[in-house]
Amino acid sequence: MYTVSDLRKGLTIVVDGEPYVVTSFEFVKPGKGQALYRTRLRNMLSGVVIDKTYRSGEALESASLEQRKMQYLYKDEHNYYFMDTASYEQVGIAAEAMGDAPNYLIDNLMVDVLFFRGQAIGINVPTFVNLHVTQSAPWAKGDTSGADSKVVTVETGYQIRVPPFVQEGDLIQIDTRTGTYITRVKE
């Protein structure tokens, strides 16, 4: 069991007997009212997205998912494919079930593939991944959200806000829970 204070992006829970992954959550508190957590949950079997509000202290049922370390191979139009490097068994996962994981997927990356009743239903990427900057866009004029930072593109196509000293070709570390820049990595 979890409580709402364990809520985080990527947490897998059971609602009405089906596994859901938390795709976002927000702490809210109407004036003088009680603390509430508004969550957006994706059904890991059907891909259907629902909104659910929890009260502070409420319990959440954890989803018992089997995890297996597998290697990312490639994707086609509909699926992402992963391989068990010991047994060479391959599984495909529908693109809709991948959430924001493709932002961090490079060939041969080892990930945790999640199984629910024997069916591969999603993946967990490592908390920190290192990716190369492939394109450094010019600083956008009038960008008031942080005049001392800029947006770059990494090798997966993901765009991310970084400090201005980051250059094309640099390897950077990203926190996959928040999708934010951590630091530059020496190669």
Added chain:
Amino acid sequence: MPTNWRLASRRTALAQRAAIVQAIREFFVQRDYLEVETPQRIPAPAPESHIDAVPADGWFLHTSPELCMKRLLAAGYPRIFQICHCWRKGERGRYHFPEFTLLEWYSAGSNYHDLMSDCEALVQHVARAMGQGEELVYQGQRISLSTPWPRISVREAFSCYARLSMAEAIEHDCFDEVMVRDIEPHLGVPSPTFLYDYPAQRGALARLRADDPSVAERVELYIGGLELANGFSELIDAGEQRARFVQEEAYRRSLGRNPYPLPENFLTELPEMPPTAGIALGVDRLVMLLVNAATIDEVMAFTPEEL
């Protein structure tokens, strides 16, 4: 580039924040309010069901300066304001910091409708000081500051935006959920909005309406979906105040919260307080609004996680 580039990148927001605080001070000083400073570590916070104080060496960090400011009113200080840090345990989110900055002001002889007019004048004054006109853009929403701003009762808001009435929401114990999900997103666009006359049980320090004791004379200001301020026509009946504190404290203890002693000095002096209205406004959220920040993190020098 400094090691802490995130902190360095907040320079613009922090400079704007300082200018906003300056403009707030100017507003109150011009209107003959006395700026006061009251202790932030106190022995007995006001018991409120859903606000929890941080213990500090046997006492508590205040969750608002309310009780000390009311003791000043009772002692003959009729117009006072304060800008101070407050602490509320466990509150962290897009709009919440467990340590945040509150502006609180009181004016003897006023009621909650006067507070609404004060809010209109204050926000207009600060927006002008920041070089903004009669219109703000917050997170893509155009907001007109032209006064008067709409004032709607909580009961009306439920009948406009929710599928059940205020009374039904209380009966089914889902008042907060309906407020957050169905009502708040509509408030404060395209004009700032006052929501007033809250259910009696949701204003532990507010006066009940003489002509309708099922509601308290409490008001909240919303702008662009942000809840900015909460005020009351203050309860000045000490017997009634004591009864409400006892009830709130019993509820707090039933949840296993840290017990508070009753604020006896406040209760002793309360009968000397003239009829007064008072309101607290979240300074960090006012800064968010005026610098168009999506999260409170963007207008603070440090987040709790960065310390």
